[in-house]
Amino acid sequence: MPQYHQFDAIVVGAGGAGLMAALHASRSVKTAVISKLYPTRSHTGTAQGGISAALGNLEEDHWEWHAYDTIKGGDFLCDQDAVEIMCREAIDAVIELEHMGLPFDRTPDGRIAQRRFGGHTNNITKKPVMRACHAADRTGHMILQTLYQQCIKQNVTFFDEFQVVDVLVENGVCNGVVAVELATGEIHVFHSKATLIATGGFGKMWKVTSNAHSLTGDLPAALLRRGLPLEDMEFFQFHPTGIYKLGILLSEAARGEGAVFINGKGERFMARYMPTLKDLAPRDICSRCIYQEIREGRGVDGKDYVYLDFRPEVINRYFEEDGNPKRVDAHYLEQKLPDIIEFARVYLGVDPITQPVPIQPTAHYAMGGIPTTNDAEVLADETGRIVEGLYAAGEVACVSVHGANRLGTNSLVDLVVFGKRGGVRMAEYAKQASFRPINYDTAAKEGAAQLDRIRNNNGTERPSAIRKELQALMDDKVGVYRTGAGLEEALDHIRDLQARFRRIRIDDKGYKWNTDLMEAWELGNLLDLAEVTAYSALWRQESRGGHYREDYPYRDDTNFLKHSMVWKDGKLEIRSKPVRITRYPPEERKY
C-alpha cells in the first residue's frame, strides 16, 4: 500500500544546495529532505579545491572582479544580474559556513586561507588572484559534512534512500513528488506546497567522467516528461585534469599551487596558448589545448594523454621563470593536496611527488539544467512565467551563473548562495500558500506503473549494454570537439538506443533494494538527457565556452548570444531567450 506524507516544503537531493535550502526553509516551515543516497554520500563531498569569495584575506580583491571573471569565464552567456548576486553574496555565504563550523585552512593570523584558481584574476594586473577559500583539497567534503551536521542540530526530517520518480506538476503548479523507498520498494506520495529540486548533475551519460554512478539526471528527466523545458543543455564542462582512462578528478587546486601541464615533448604548452594565465586558464580552454597537443602528435608517447606535473622541483622551476617568489616542497604539497596525491598513488600507482601524472579531460559539470529565476523559482518557458511551488538550485539548475563554462570553485559558490535563496523563497511561499488538493491514488499508481513497466518488460536487451554504448557514443561524438555531422549521427544513435531501451529485460523482479530496476530506470533518464544535449548542441552553430563546433569555430554574438530551451512533447522543440547583460559588455575572450 502506498504511503502518504504532507510537508510544507520538500527538498529533493541532499547535497550542498539541498541541505542549504533545507536548513533555511526548516527555520520557518515543516520541511523534509528526500534523497536517493544518505546525505553524506552526495557528490558535493567530492569537490576538492575551494569555494571562491572576494574576502581579500591575502591580497586585494572585490566581488565585482569575481563577477567579471565569472562572466568572462562563461564566455558572456551568463545572466549578469544573477552573477552579481552570486559573487556579492558569496562573501556572506562563506562567513556563514565558517560560523557553522566549517574547518577552513587558516592564514598565519587565523583568517580563512585562500589560493589561486583557474580564471580568477586581479582585474587590473590580469594576474591570478587568491580567492579560493579551502579546507585542504576536501573543501566539498567539509561543506557537505558541515551542512549535514547543522541539519542534525536543527532536527531536519530526512527520507534517506528514497528515489523520487515523479514530480506532481499540473497546470503550472507543483504539489509534491512521488518516491519509491529503496529498502522496501514501497511507493510514497509527498504532498507539499513548495518543492525544491537539488539533485546535482548528470555526467554519467559519458564514459570518462568525474561524476558519481548516481548522477543520472533523474529529476530533470522527470520534469521533461511533465512538459517543462531544460536550458543550455549543450554546455557541459570537460575538466582538463581527469586521471587517465578513469576520469577521477585531480583538482585545479594542483595548478593553483603551481602544477603545470607538460606534453610528450616536455614542453609547458599552456604558455604558448595563454601567455598571461597559462596553466590557470579556464577549464574549457585547457581541455581544448590538451586535445590540440594530442592531435598534433605531442601527447605522451604519441598517446591520448598529457602530464600534470606537480613535482616540487618542477613547480619551483616555473615559479622562478614566472617571477613568482613562492617555493614549495613535498611536505607542503602533501598538506595542501593530500587526497589527489593519494588518488594518483592508489589508482595509477604514480607518486606525484616524484613522477608526472597522466591526465585527460573528463566530463565534469552541467552548466545547463532546469531554468530558474534568481530566487530559484523554476521557469515554465522563455517568457519568464514560473511554475508555482517549484524550485531548483545547485548543479541541476540553470540560473544562469555559469553561462557557457563554469569557473573552478563557482559550483560550491552557486550551491550555497542559490540553495539558501531557494530555501528562503520556498518557505516564504509555503507560509502564505495552502495545500491544493491532489489525487493521491493516481499519483501513486502512475509512479508505480513507471517502475512496473521496467520490472515486467519481457524484452531481450541488457540495460548495461545500452548504457555502455551510450557512454562510448557521447565520448566520441558529444565531447570536447563536436561537428554537425557527428551530432546528427549521435542523435540517430541515441534514438536507436531509446528504441532498444523499450525492449529491455532485467534480472531482478523483486521489490526490496532492487538496484537492477533502479539502474535501468536511471538509464532511461540518461538517454532522454543525452538526446536533449545532442539536439541543443546541433542547434548551436557557434563555438562558445564548453561547446566547441569544429564546423563553426567562432563565437557568434549576432545569432547565438542567447540561451537555448528545449521541450520534449513526443519530439523535441527548441526555443531561446536573451542573455541578461548589466555592466559587462561581451568582448573577445583572451587570457
Add this chain to the structure above:
Amino acid sequence: MKVTLKIKRFNPEVDKKPHWESYTVDVEPTDRVLDALHEVKWSIDGTLALRRSCAHGICGSDAMRINGRNMLACKALVKDVAKDGVITVEPILGLPVVKDLIVDMAPFFAHYRAIMPYLVNNDPPPERERLQSPEDRARYDDTTKCILCACCTTSCPSFWARGEYVGPAAIVQAHRFIFDSRDQAAEERLRILSEPDGVWRCRTVFNCTEACPRGIQVTKAIGEVKEALRTGVIR
C-alpha cells in the same frame, strides 16, 4: 585477468539465510573490486545488490568485507586483493544484513547523532570569520577526514560484541569537535562518551585504524578522548 568473486548473497524475498555464490569475470588487474562487482552485476547477475556512488573513496557508500578485511570496494584494486585468483566479498559485520552486500546503517547513524556531531558556539558570531590559528586548526585536522563509511566501527570486536557501543566512528566525530578551539560543548560530549557504552568499551585492538580508508589515526583519536576524560584537560 580472470578473477573469481566469492560473494555472500542474501535476498530477503527468497532466502531463509545467506549463502555463497562464485562468479568468474574478466577484469584488468588495476580495476577496482567495485568494477569487478559491477562486471558481475552487469554481465552475469543483475540481482546482486550493493551500494556505491563516487567510486573513488570519498562518498563512503561501498564499505564491505573483502578477504576478511573492511575496505571500500572502490579503493581496493583487484591486483592487490586477489589471492590465487579469488576475492571473497561479504557485507560488513555487526549491522543487520538487508540484501546481499547492503546492511542497515540506521544503528550506525544513531550512534553518530548521539555525540552531538555539530559545532556548538553560543557567542554571537562576529561580522567576519571566527579566528583560529593554523596550530589550533591542525589539532583536529585528522578527524575531519571521516566519511562515515563505517569501516572502523564494523571492524571493532567490542562493537560486534555489543551493538550499543557508540563505536570508533562516533568517537572520531566527537574528537573533531572536542578539539576544535571554536567549540563550546566538549564537556557535554565527554559526558556522553564516559557512559558505559562510550569510549571505555574500546580495548585498543587497532582494527579501526587499520580499516580506515582515509588513513585516520582512529585509535590515537580515541586515546586522546580517553586522556581528556582521565585528566579533565583538553589539549
